[in-house]
Amino acid sequence: MVQPALFVAHGSPTLAIEENDYTKFLRRLGQEMLDRPRAAVIFSAHWESPVQLVSADDRHQTMHDYYGFPEEMYRIRYPAAGDPLLADEIISRFKAGNLPSRTVEGRGLDHGAWVVLRAMFPEGDIPVVELSVDAKRSPAEQYAIGKMLGELRSDNVLIIGSGGLVHNLRRIAGEGTDPAAWAVLFDDWIGEQLVSWNLRSLFEYDKKAPHAKEAVPTYATEHFAPLLYAMGAADSDRQAVKLFQDYQYGSLSLNCWMFGNRPDR
Template sequence: MTQPAMFLAHGSPTLAIEDNAYTRFLKQLAQQLPRRPRAVAVFSAHYDSPVQAVSDDEVHETIHDFYGFPEEMYTISYPAPGDRELSRQIGDLFRANNLPFELSAGRGLDHGAWVLLRAMFPQADMPIVELSVDSRRTPAEQYAIGKMLTGLRQDNVLVIGSGGLVHNLRLLEAEASAPSNWAVEFDNWIGDQLKTWNLRMLFDYKQRAPHVRDAVPFYAKEHFAPLLYAMGAADDERTASKPFQDYQYGSISLNCWMFGGAGNGPID
């Protein structure tokens, strides 16, 4: 059975120690897959590079790439194995599509990757290859890079994009009891394009989406990019569903979008 590709919001790093609806969803998510993946390839918003990078490690170190959080956050270790065979397989796909890339050893997993994967695969026994994104590329280019990995899904590899559709730390409301209307309107507009696989509108989201400057500020556009990479990896099926949606601090969107694979109905 073919694995889906998926976009997962990683929210605040404190998701690693929180018990809420989203963390409970993540802990059940792996059981909802068609079968256990042989490996995960994850595009992380916190690995933004002009040259496409592909991790190449036997065992990943855990990067604590945040500050000002509870001390226990800095003691978490997630020593998941790498998959050098998959790293080279991905490199071959990039090479075949004339995409310059580099195999990168020793960097470790950033929190965009390990916070989510630790919830999904808590035993740290799932082989992982982390991939960079390039926030300077156009949406069409980001989608095209994801599309290069479409065949991996038939090879039982789970492709994940980790980021945040609405991610503006300057507009957080610590005491918010409900999501901000502008954040919901942006999410809903993006959702309409995903459900109909409207690439023309989606690739032009910076000009067309409501509240886009608040939802995707210039200093955090790398958080939106993983959506396009994950979506491109399901270009062969072009189906989309959203099994989870919630918000933190009024506007930080916590959602999961699944593309292709089992459980997604046809696009209308």
């Protein structure tokens, strides 16, 4: 079975306790739109490293890597299993691509990973391997790293990039605020490049996209990077479908893109 690759925005950590159109969509995505994967490999914006890191735990702890949120946010557990054998296979593929990498044990799943996975697979019964991102790499390099894992999709492995296309916490507004025009223009421009698989423009989004500096400030490039990792994993297909787009707090975008396989349900 061939799985798609996905880019999934993880929004605010409070998505873990909210009931809204996006959380409903994520549940439907995991339960109705996707065939059941044997494992999920997720690149998270909240794990940065210049060396490619790969989780190799038998069972993941749940990281509460945020502060100032409701107490119930700190009681949530998502003890998904890991997949050390898959982690080793991923390392082998990175070595074949001359990418410095190593496995890590005992870290746990950060909220960029578990908030998304818990919404999609609430039973926690899909083994998970989490991967770091390197926001200092070029978009072309990030894409190439994802491409190294593309063949895993044919082995029923779901590859996910978890981040946010518009992620400027200094520009967010009050809850319920209408989407900011500049944020929508940026998202729509990115969407045009994805649908046409225009890598030349996409790799220069910081210079070509409208409002790029507002949408992806220098302190938040790690949230945009997972898009390129996920997209690279579908290089052999080069198909992109937007499944969802909305906004929290006026400009924090909630996007989900599917690469490689078109939903048929």
